[in-house]
Amino acid sequence: MNVSTSGFEGIVIGGSAGSISPLCAILSALPSDFSIPIAVALHRSSGGVEFHKALGSPEMALKIYEPNDRDPFVAGKVFLAPADYHMLVDKDKTICLSTSDMTNYARPSIDELFETAADCFGKKLIGIILSGASRDGSDGLMKIKAKGGLTIVQNPLKADGETMIRSAMETTNIDYLYSPEQIGRFLKDLDKGSATL
Template sequence: MHDTSRLIVIGGSWGGIQASMKILQALPADYSVPIVLVLHRLRNQEGSLQELYEKKLLLKAVEIDDKAPLEAGHVYIAPANYHVLLEKDHTFSLDDSELENYSRPSIDVTFTSAADVFGENTVGILLSGASKDGSSGLKHIFDKRGTAIVQHPGEAEIATMPLAAIHSTPGCSILNVERIQAYLLTLHGH
């Protein structure tokens, strides 16, 4: 069963690639909820994240195109130097406006627009990272009654991002990677 009425958004920076890879490797190819991944990369970093994920995941890893529709069984990867927004018709829009929190893509931008469209059916997951990006977006998801999950700071490669999110959203769930994985598997096929 494909459920595009829900959305999982995952953000991270330093250490976030490894953490998200571990989480997503557990998910089956027909996973029923679309997943959007926003990772900070170094501005001049060459090489495709999409290829990296494609090799290791059962899910289909695609870099986001403007106006592309959300589909289940996909991990959508934010392209370098664009903010990713979700539209009411469940398509993407890419935006190259100002940096937010010194970042483009900004996790806050994607988390906030996801919560505005999907409300309580949004699952936001913030992983390891060295900035505070994502904390206000995660709070917005939580305020819209979505699910707010933060990687346990003790497990994160760099705890700055998880700690900032825990500070801004005291009601969030603090889970290690294995428990995040287990939670995402419970969403499958419901």
């Protein structure tokens, strides 16, 4: 795997109600050789068939992948937290799954992913909060910021669910407030080394 010239080593994305279409918009902008590993935690019911169909759109160059415990967290695919598991990133850059109690009424929980990824990557991490109707993710994003990472939220004015975004904005001084399309473009340019921070 290439190491991204951007200096970033991980991207974590969290969302809940109304986050599938912005997530697709972001991921569709990324090429197959996108070199920063991506992990996504979305609140979802354990069924998930509909969910997979929605995410497996053909425009996406990166494949959606539900990892096994202890898989290395690498670029080339999008790691999606499996239904009913917390997905964590360990310090040796492997994925760690857990069925421990719900956090913020959710499993997978966004905070579980964000906080552990922040411990792993420090300032080399980008955290993104999308549409959602809970406060999950706010603590995680705050930790990412505290460790020097970059924080982005979807523009709440055009999001289906504002609560998650507003909550994150209340607790963290967000770096960028973008539309999903802008986030996609930003990440792509960042990886190519042509984005300015």
